[in-house]
Amino acid sequence: MINESALLESQSLRNSVLDRTDVLDRVKALSLLPDGMHVTTAMVAAYFEVTAEAVRALVHDHRAELEANGYRVLTGPELSDFKQLSGIQSRTASLALFSRRAVLNVAMLLRDSEVARQVRVYLLDMEYLARTQPVENPVATHVASLDDRIDQRITHILGKTVVPMFNALIASAGEHRHELLELRQDIEHVERRLCQHHRRISFLEEGRAPEVSAELKGMTWQALERHVADLLRRDGCTDVVVRQAHKDRGIDVTARTAEGRTVAVQCKNHTSRRSIRSADMQKFAGAARAVDRVDVALFVATCNFSSEAQAIAKLSGVVMVDRHDLEAWSAGAPLKGLR
Incomplete structure (x- = not known):
């Protein structure tokens, strides 16, 4: 099992588990702004029981990584729109916001916080359990439900061979897991395109307009x-x-x-x-x-x-x-x- 300190050192490992934002609420309740999606610097500091300056220092050192996961600073019209949409009251000229992914990202970077350490431990416990369970194949299940006229050779390759192979690799890939997840997304994109083409072919075979929009109209x-x-x-x-x-x-x-x-x-x-x-x-x-x-x-x-x-x-x-x-x-x- 990976030691929790590995998250502090490896960005690739951090990226591979950023979707598990539910661990935040399992360790400690995370209060959100009225929009139900973001928290401020002060709220992040309160959650991890550290000072706001500690959070700002972390942002300074890892800004690019945090921005990739939802951290942003609102100013001008964008700040005005957010205030109107969320109903918050603030007289500052700028407002730093963290998404739940960004908060989880902070948990994997913040060294001097017992709450952050608990999040890391809980996160890796969940990841370990997921890796030791049989890998499911949601794409194959979905393909099986499509119309029988889809070319069975293609669906067999995607659903029975390629995707299970990637699932198995992802389960044991360690720091390369993020890259493999991106490749699997590409395969799922191919699947979506096949669905579209199949539907259009079905319309043409039945002498109807080739676009679903013809039905929607x-x-x-x-x-x-x-x-x-x-x-x-x-x-x-x-x-x-x-x-x-x-x-x-x-x-x-x-x-x-x-x-x-x-x-x-x-x-x-x-x-x-x-x-x-x-x-x-x-x-x-x-x-x-x-x-x-x-x-x-x-x-x-x-x-x-x-x-x-x-x-x-x-x-x-x-x-x-x-x-x-x-x-x-x-x-x-x-x-x-x-x-």
């Missing part, structure tokens, strides 16, 4: 919400509810992932010539993050998103599903935001 907004609910169920979500009576709050569908994370979805059925405005995104982000505080917020649209809406989504952690993503999702590809 004929949907009412109620039908789109039911369609998205069906996609959530297909991808393993439970407690899926279409909340048409609560549209004034900007949340159309709620669900829970197989891992227990809460999901809120906003659906917009617009023509491809329109785009989602910043006001729509801000309303949904506020409802999903500040009011309901869900774990996964999805904004599903049959059109594109304006640049302003994209900026707000990035700031608030909303997953955007535009018409191209919706087409791929409808064709059978798993939605990345639900993983």
Whole structure:
């Protein structure tokens, strides 16, 4: 088993376990800002029971690594937008924010904190248990559920040979685990493209338009919400509810992932010539993050998103599903935001 001090020395090892942010709450409750996603420098210091200066010194020494995992400093209009979105009160000209990944990153770098040490030990205990369990193959399971007309030779190579091989390598790769995870993502991308091509071929064989958008165009907004609910169920979500009576709050569908994370979805059925405005995104982000505080917020649209809406989504952690993503999702590809 890897010693917890190894996390202090190896960035590759730290990168390989950064998705396990749930260990933070298992060691000690982590208080979040009203947006439900970020904490300030003072809040990080309080969590690890160190001074704010110690946290700032750590940021100074490891800024690039922390920024790659969600640390950022807001100023100007971006700071004003965040204050309005989250409802926090601050008179400072800048505000340093840490995502949960960045807080976990701090735990793996902070030497003089007993809380950080406990997080490292707990984190490596979980990683050890995961590595000693049989490696599952979620891609193969998904491929098996696709239409039988997909070329079985290709799915056999992906689902029965390539992905299990990478899973086995990842389980024993040590410091190279991060690179192998990226390669597996490339394979999953190939799988999504195969799903899209298969769906288009199916349309052509049946003499219909080759795009899923042809079906989506004929949907009412109620039908789109039911369609998205069906996609959530297909991808393993439970407690899926279409909340048409609560549209004034900007949340159309709620669900829970197989891992227990809460999901809120906003659906917009617009023509491809329109785009989602910043006001729509801000309303949904506020409802999903500040009011309901869900774990996964999805904004599903049959059109594109304006640049302003994209900026707000990035700031608030909303997953955007535009018409191209919706087409791929409808064709059978798993939605990345639900993983």
